[in-house]
Amino acid sequence: xxxxxxxxxxxxxxxxxxxxxxxxxxxxxxxxxxxxxxxxxxxxxxxxxxxxxxxxxxxxxxxxxxxxxxxxxxxxxxxxxxxxxxxxxxxxxxxxxxxxxxxxxxxxxxxxxxxxxxxxxxxxxxxxxxxxxxxxxxxxxxxxxxxxxxxxxxxxxxxxxxxxxxxxxxxxxxxxxxxxxxxxxxxxxxxxxxxxxxxxxxxxxxxxxxxxxxxxxxxxxxxxxxxxxxxxxxxxxxxxxxxxxxxxxxxxxxxxxxxxxxxxxxxx
Numbered sequence: 298x299x300x301x302x303x304x305x306x307x308x309x310x311x312x313x314x315x316x317x318x319x320x321x322x323x324x325x326x327x328x329x330x331x332x333x334x335x336x337x338x339x340x341x342x343x344x345x346x347x348x349x350x351x352x353x354x355x356x357x358x359x360x361x362x363x364x365x366x367x368x369x370x371x372x373x374x375x376x377x378x379x380x381x382x383x384x385x386x387x388x389x390x391x392x393x394x395x396x397x398x399x400x401x402x403x404x405x406x407x408x409x410x411x412x413x414x415x416x417x418x419x420x421x422x423x424x425x426x427x428x429x430x431x432x433x434x435x436x437x438x439x440x441x442x443x444x445x446x447x448x449x450x451x452x453x454x455x456x457x458x459x460x461x462x463x464x465x466x467x468x469x470x471x472x473x474x475x476x477x478x479x480x481x482x483x484x485x486x487x488x489x490x491x492x493x494x495x496x497x498x499x500x501x502x503x504x505x506x507x508x509x510x511x512x513x514x515x516x517x518x519x520x521x522x523x524x525x526x527x528x529x530x531x532x533x534x535x536x537x538x539x540x541x542x543x544x545x546x547x548x549x550x551x552x553x554x555x556x557x558x559x560x561x562x563x564x565x
Contacts, residue, residue, distance in 0.1 A: 351386045351408065355474055358450050364388060365446055371404055371411055376441040379434070380479035383449065391417055393438060399431040437480040444478050444488060448508030456490050459513055460500035466515055468492045468500055484535060 353360040364383070369376060372392055379401060381390040387407035394400040394414070402414035453474060460468045473493040481487045488511075490502045497518040503511040 352384075352474070354383065354388075354449070355385075355453055355476075356450055356470060358447060361447055361449055367406065368441065371406070372441065377438040378441050379437045379439075380477065381441065381444075381446075382479075383446075383474075383476040385474060390441070393434060399427040399434065401434065437484070439480070439486065444506050445508035446476075446478075448504075449476055449490070452490055452502060452504060452508070452510070453492070455510070456492055456500050456502040456513070459502075460492060460494075460515065463515060466494045466496075466498045466500055468494050481531070484538075 354364040355361075368381070368388065368390055372378070372390060376390075376392060378390050378392045382388060387405065389403055389405040389407075391401050391403045394402050394416075401417045403417050404411060404413035405415070406412075453470075453476075457468055457470070457472075460466045472495075475491045475493075476489070477491075478488040479486075486506075488504045488506060490504070492500045494500075499516040499518075500513075501516055502513045505511045
């Protein structure tokens with residue numbers, strides 16, 4: 298029988314080859330991952346550049362005037378709304394439905410095109426019947442032209458300046474920016490600018506309808522669960538307020554009826 302003589306050196310060669318192959322494969326994986334990260338970074342930069350270009354109304358007063366004119370043209374003469382929002386890449390507004398006065402509809406301008414109308418639920422008013430919704434809607438609507446939106450670019454720069462000066466939060470023009478003017482869940486009018494940092498902490502500047510500054514604060518990082526709970530609490534409070542108003546109205550009606558009955562008895 299032939300004997301096979303294996304030396305340590307003979308074993309070492311294939312092991313070394315396998316190890317070298319594994320190292321090479323790992324290096325290739327690292328290179329591929331690095332390349333993928335670079336491509337992802339390039340893609341995100343392109344997205345940011347596109348958003349920036351489509352959000353020039355945040356930084357230039359003339360561009361904001363164009364956006365305002367675009368909304369007026371889409372919404373029609375004497376546009377009455379319950380909400381308007383400006384965000385990265387576009388804007389939207391919610392107006393009363395032309396065909397169904399008890400309902401509202403949203404129009405959204407994004408990536409250079411208008412979308413809508415899309416139906417919007419009105420349960421935020423705590424109403425049930427169509428008549429109640431229509432009545433609540435009358436009180437909630439406000440004229441689009443009654444709000445000074447031309448001041449937004451200036452107020453955004455002021456918000457960024459205050460936020461960065463605080464040392465608590467760091468934001469730039471590329472941060473997420475949302476401007477809203479709306480009737481909130483509690484029925485109150487809200488007009489503010491929110492700029493969100495990478496850690497989701499928010500710099501919020503509240504404005505009056507004429508564009509003057511009403512307040513400024515830094516809010517803790519956004520928590521979807523907490524925000525949902527707050528929204529639900531506001532809805533419940535709104536319903537309680539409406540129920541209380543109905544009860545008071547019923548009591549007042551009973552008083553009037555009782556007064557009429559007493560006056561009739563007095564006459565007899």
